[in-house]
Amino acid sequence: MSAEVICIGTELLLGDILNTNCQYLAQELANLGIPHYYQTVVGDNVSRIHQVLDTAISRSSILIFTGGLGPTPDDLTTETIASFFDTPLYEDPQIIQDISRKFASVGREMTPSNRKQALIPQGAITLPNPTGTAPGIIWQPKEGITIMTFPGVPSEMYRMWQDTAVSFLKSQGWGKSxxxxxxxxxxxxxxxxxxxxxxxxxxxxxxxxxxxxxxxxxxxxxxxxxxxxxxxxxxxxxxxxxxxxxxxxxxxxxNEDTLTSVVGKLLQDANQTLSVAESCTGGGLGAMLTEIPGSSSYFLGGVIAYANRVKKNMLNVNSQDLVEQGAVSGAVAEQMALGVKNLLQTDWGIGITGIAGPDGETETKPVGLVYIGVANPENKTISQQYRFGSTRGRELVRCLSSYSALDLLRRILIKRK
Amino acid sequence: MSAEVICIGTELLLGDILNTNCQYLAQELANLGIPHYYQTVVGDNVSRIHQVLDTAISRSSILIFTGGLGPTPDDLTTETIASFFDTPLYEDPQIIQDISRKFASVGREMTPSNRKQALIPQGAITLPNPTGTAPGIIWQPKEGITIMTFPGVPSEMYRMWQDTAVSFLKSQGWGKSxxxxxxxxxxxxxxxxxxxxxxxxxxxxxxxxxxxxxxxxxxxxxxxxxxxxxxxxxxxxxxxxxxxxxxxxxxxxxNEDTLTSVVGKLLQDANQTLSVAESCTGGGLGAMLTEIPGSSSYFLGGVIAYANRVKKNMLNVNSQDLVEQGAVSGAVAEQMALGVKNLLQTDWGIGITGIAGPDGETETKPVGLVYIGVANPENKTISQQYRFGSTRGRELVRCLSSYSALDLLRRILIKRK
Known part of the structure; x- marks a missing residue:
């Protein structure tokens, strides 16, 4: 008994997208202890998919397909698998109902082309797709062969795998250890x-x-x-x-702990609140903090102080410091932290200012230089300097700035416990 | 004439690494106009590689292998291809010399296991590897079949592809279009x-x-x-x-246009500035806007108004509206937009408020309900309601909220042109 992953999509053969689905399924099969010796990618083409099926059923017993379940004419995975096994398709009224309901919930109407997504081979069962319109199938078209299909959209595929496929595989006695x-x-x-x-x-x-x-x-x-x-x-x-x-x-x-969730837990335990003042991250730290449902109990908000005018007017950053030490300095980071803490009346304040690049560096301040300030409940401020380097790119510098801010606060909160 | 990519490596089947080589080669083949219908991944296993070769030579004329050229016992690509075509290997003195030289240049000595990397099938020519020790081969083992092998290390593979493979393919009359x-x-x-x-x-x-x-x-x-x-x-x-x-x-x-870059361009053309007030997105829209280097010329900053207190105190949102219409309402979105526009003195203001979920929904306001307000340079406000549904998850609702805000502003800016 072994599994084979078959990814269908001309976009994969053109290199338009990276095949992350294959890695995900490979990891999952490894975790379940199900052997897996081949992965195949083929385009949206009936005769080539038939040829791949012909090879796959001769060497593998579980065939896991991704891609080609959409509503457009080039999505032909389900009908092609069915025709390979000479099996007619039928329209599953349950799926039609489910798709209509999903369209209705976003105030739209189901288009005729979506009806196609309700066609499944006789004898197959539906593999529900909780987050999208394209369901997959679980089908044993002949003795010793199990077929599962998933859409190519990674988030939908992951969810369907976790919600349904894993327990199905275990129910068949596979993936025991x-x-x-x-x-x-x-x-x-x-x-x-x-x-x-x-x-x-x-x-x-x-x-x-x-x-x-x-x-x-x-x-x-x-x-x-x-x-x-x-x-x-x-x-x-x-x-x-x-x-x-x-x-x-x-x-x-x-595991699923993140710096954000750990800091959130520490703030919740201390029954304290936080606000942020962001320059180079432009809102990225706030966006990270609010990824956590329920973060409103400790995160109240902040100021995106991208322009110096905003730093001065809203956060009370000293004009002289802005001129003499520059917007990217420890003094300004600390004043931003204190300014936002006072403005939003929170226990803690964080200030971030830095040069994300690729432009904006000066002789003394290279791309990647970032200062993070923290204001504590006693209105004391500290700041720390980080040098993330000029080669890692704007996005990574911004992201590392947010992580570093969270990590700095985490260490301070743990030491105060 | 068509190409097939065959990636060899048990680590790919375990999901330990993402197969970026496949995407690279797919893009390159597309650029050269060489048709490419199949990609296969197989482990470091002689009989399975033979089986894959058997299938591949029946349907493709150019077989591009990656992986399995290293010095360790599980690297067996070259010898396995040779044995499939009943061809003996010989040790290429040129390669031995090249490997010794590379080891010497870093002050080390060539190990006996590296000698293996100098074995190539009789009739094949070497595909030089300028940056690593493992060369590949170019080989026509029979009429109409061309084999090329590359190491699995992406940077080495890319360099060998660009330096040698492309011109070889063109010299054969392939890749002209x-x-x-x-x-x-x-x-x-x-x-x-x-x-x-x-x-x-x-x-x-x-x-x-x-x-x-x-x-x-x-x-x-x-x-x-x-x-x-x-x-x-x-x-x-x-x-x-x-x-x-x-x-x-x-x-x-x-191509590389994004909603963010398009909106940035429109603002720049109009010589106007923007600020944002974000509730459910928590800073995500600001983070998107500041992804673009130079965005400081039109984006000044904003307020992350996660708590209602911040909406009231900083953005002047009407307390009565917060109570009667609720924080998630068109009226509040418009007041947030106008409030941040006035506070930061920009030409345009955007306000976003919504229920990202999974909690927080009420009888009349489901998860996924989002209002976006826009304040224009004449201080007129409009708002629009969006229903992203409750099944797509918190992150996607937040992300779609930011995209929708950018898209709403984009349409308004274009119509004013």
């Missing part, structure tokens, strides 16, 4: 420096420990294979604890 | 509705027209094949113009 992993997250230490500190753990077989570089963070994946998730967790725990002891405050959380 | 495409971008119309309007163009052969769904936008790719880019552009132009006429204001730009 489990690989469970804890993704440990660190900030304030580089990948190689962290790796050197925990190098003695890299030879371990079960759990395995492997480093990954992430955006604005370093990760260690501690993964154990066992018959149950509980057993795997028991194998992971002592290793994870050892790593936490070694890393200290550089470790900030695991 | 080019495919050039224009990606046209639309907002305010669904994929199926747009497709129905331009359905008569989908049968066109050259240029071809194909629809894509994107995040917050719909796209049409108009692609032409010709001997030169200029000729391809000439084929595309009338079709693109026809589509623009059909789509009207729903078309907002092509």
């Amino acid at each position: 489990t690989i469970y992993s804890e993704m440990m997250r660190f900030r304030g230490i580089g990948e190689s420096a962290l790796a050197e500190k925990v190098v003695h753990l890299f030879d371990s077989d079960n759990p395995t420990v492997a480093p990954y570089a992430g955006k604005g963070e370093v990760r260690l994946r501690v993964a154990a294979k066992a018959d149950s998730q509980a057993e795997a967790k028991a194998l992971i725990e002592p290793v994870a604890n050892e790593i936490k002891n070694i890393a200290g405050l550089d470790y900030f959380g695991s | 080019t495919i050039y495409s224009e990606m046209m971008r639309f907002r305010g119309i669904g994929e199926s509705a747009l497709a129905e309007k331009v359905v008569h163009l989908f049968d066109s052969d050259n240029p071809t027209v194909a629809p894509y769904a994107g995040k917050g936008e719909v796209r049409l790719r108009v692609a032409a094949k010709a001997d030169s880019q200029a000729e391809a552009k000439a084929l595309i132009e009338p079709v693109a113009n026809e589509i623009k006429n059909i789509a009207g204001l729903d078309y907002f730009g092509s």
